[in-house]
Amino acid sequence: MKPLGYVRAGSVEEAVAEFTARPGARYLGGGTNLMDLMKLGVERPTALVDISRLRLDTVEETADGALRVGATVRNSDLAAHPLVRDRYPVLSQAVLAGASGQLRNIATTGGNLLQRTRCSYFQDTGKPCNKREPGSGCGAREGVHREHAVLGHSPECIATHPSDMAVALAAVDARVELFGADGARTLPATEFHRLPGAHPERDTEIRPGELITGVVLPADTAGVPSLYRKARDRASYAFALASVAAVLRVEDGIVRHAGIAFGALAHRPWRARRAEEALLGAAATEDAFGRAVDLELEAAQPLRDNAHKVRLARNLAVDVLTRLAAPAIA
Ligand code: SF4
Numbered sequence: 001m002k003p004l005g006y007v008r009a010g011s012v013e014e015a016v017a018e019f020t021a022r023p024g025a026r027y028l029g030g031g032t033n034l035m036d037l038m039k040l041g042v043e044r045p046t047a048l049v050d051i052s053r054l055r056l057d058t059v060e061e062t063a064d065g066a067l068r069v070g071a072t073v074r075n076s077d078l079a080a081h082p083l084v085r086d087r088y089p090v091l092s093q094a095v096l097a098g099a100s101g102q103l104r105n106i107a108t109t110g111g112n113l114l115q116r117t118r119c120s121y122f123q124d125t126g127k128p129c130n131k132r133e134p135g136s137g138c139g140a141r142e143g144v145h146r147e148h149a150v151l152g153h154s155p156e157c158i159a160t161h162p163s164d165m166a167v168a169l170a171a172v173d174a175r176v177e178l179f180g181a182d183g184a185r186t187l188p189a190t191e192f193h194r195l196p197g198a199h200p201e202r203d204t205e206i207r208p209g210e211l212i213t214g215v216v217l218p219a220d221t222a223g224v225p226s227l228y229r230k231a232r233d234r235a236s237y238a239f240a241l242a243s244v245a246a247v248l249r250v251e252d253g254i255v256r257h258a259g260i261a262f263g264a265l266a267h268r269p270w271r272a273r274r275a276e277e278a279l280l281g282a283a284a285t286e287d288a289f290g291r292a293v294d295l296e297l298e299a300a301q302p303l304r305d306n307a308h309k310v311r312l313a314r315n316l317a318v319d320v321l322t323r324l325a326a327p328a329i330a
Contacts, residue, residue, distance in 0.1 A: 005047030012179050012213055015051050020181060020209045022047040027211060029072055029108040032099075033115040041125045042116075042132055052108075056213055059083065065219030071110030071177075071212045075165070076101070078109055088217055090226035090245050094168035097230045100237045110212035113166055113176065113192065116203065117159035117267075118239055120144065130156045131200040141303070147241060150300045150309050152266040157200030158303060160264050161193055162239050167263035168228055170271050171245035172221040180210035189215070190261075193268030200267070224249050224257060225324045231312050240264035242313040246320045250284040250328035260293075260321070262313055265300075272296040272317070284325040286318060293317045 005022060009015035019025045024046035026034060031052075037043035056070035059081045067083055078084060079095040099107060121127040121139035128137035140148055140158055148158040169176075169189040176192045178185050193204050206212070230243035243263035249256045258279045260272040275296035282288045293314050300310045 002044070004045065006050065007047065008050040008053060010053075012054060012056075012211060015049055015054065015211055016180055016209055019049045019211070022049070025049050027051050027110075029111040030074070030106040031111075032103050032107045033111065037116060037123070040123055042123060051110075051211065056110075062216070065222060067217040067222070068177075069109050069215045069217065071108060071214050073109045075099070075104035075107045075109070075112060078165075079104065084217075087222040088168070088172055088226065090171060090228045090247060091165065091168040091217070093228040094164040094230075094243075094245055097228060097240075097243070098164040109165070109215055112163055113169075113212060113215075114204070114206075115162055118162050119148065119159045122159065131159060131196075131203075134199070134201050144305075145303050146305045147239070147264070147309075148303060148306055149266050150302045150306055150313075151262070151270050151297075152195040152268070152299075153301065153303075154196045154198065154200070156198055157196035157267065159196065159200065159267055161203070161266070161268050162264075163269075164228070164230060164240065164243060164263060166193065167243055167261045167269040168226075168245040169215060169217075170261035170269035171247050171259040172226065173218050173259060175216045175218070176212060177214040177216060178206065178210045179213045180207055182207075184213070186216070190269070190271045196267045203267075221247050221257075221259060225327070227320050227324055229316050229320050230263070231316055242309050242316055244313065244316045244320045245269075246317070246324060248284075248321060248324040250325050253284055253329050255279045255282050255284050255288075255325075258321075260296075260317065262317070265309060265313055274299075275317075279321075284321075284329055286322045289318045289321040289325075290314075293321075 026045040028048040174189040226247040232238040247259035262270040275292040278292040
């Protein structure tokens with residue numbers, strides 16, 4: 001029997017103080033991923049700081065026209081919120097593409113960002129894994145890696161980030177709000193998750209003890225046509241082999257804004273900056289989309305068994321951009 005502490009926080013400040021006072025603690029929101037990992041012995045917290053009752057469960061419009069989504073807003077509530085559906089359909093679609101209805105009813109916005117990779121070697125404590133146990137090796141690199149990264153991986157880790165929601169947040173230029181011992185700060189969603197480098201044990205740029213308090217969806221991308229598509233082995237309740245979130249504004253047949261992010265290709269949502277730069281000011285045609293996406297995917301370094309993901313991502317992205325452009329050039 002392993003003792004496990006538990007405390008329910010009454011405020012954000014109290015949550016951070018309780019976490020800091022209990023080495024080895026974990027925050028508990030919906031717990032959908034944490035509980036699975038505790039059962040597998042991958043996560044072994046000394047205590048749980050329950051943040052699920054904090055007043056972070058609303059979606060609110062800010063004075064500058066942005067939307068602020070609290071960290072404990074449930075995934076189902078986020079996807080169904082009228083303002084999210086109206087202004088950021090890509091986010092609603094991405095959330096609904098993830099997990100199952102039951103899981104979305106309990107999983108939170110903050111927890112979705114912090115979920116761990118589904119690499120099977122990471123989840124098996126009998127296998128080598130640098131992310132779970134730094135220095136033990138990467139079982140997937142020479143093992144089963146059909147679903148692993150093709151962009152930005154390192155000799156130490158080839159895992160992908162499993163979130164659909166985070167891909168949409170990257171495409172719409174969302175920011176992640178954090179609170180810790182040094183106070184509040186925000187990070188662009190595109191910089192919240194890390195590439196693995198030599199330290200795959202660190203998934204994000206979050207500092208020890210920091211708590212996600214919310215996500216801000218900017219006014220700039222509100223109402224801009226957007227779309228999420230995901231390719232997976234079965235039609236529901238499966239993680240992506242590749243996914244694309246895109247925000248595209250076309251005026252008089254010319255691309256005026258493009259935000260494109262790939263999911264399931266890297267250790268973090270992969271913002272396609274090279275493709276976006278190539279498209280700005282270009283004619284919104286399928287050929288131009290194909291050339292821009294090819295430029296982005298030149299950086300891909302597929303492994304022995306996952307080159308199919310590059311082609312899949314390319315086709316998804318061109319299809320998504322072409323669909324988004326169609327009403328503007330019809
Ligand atoms: Fe571990 Fe990353 Fe290798 Fe998977 S890919 S076994 S998570 S080090």
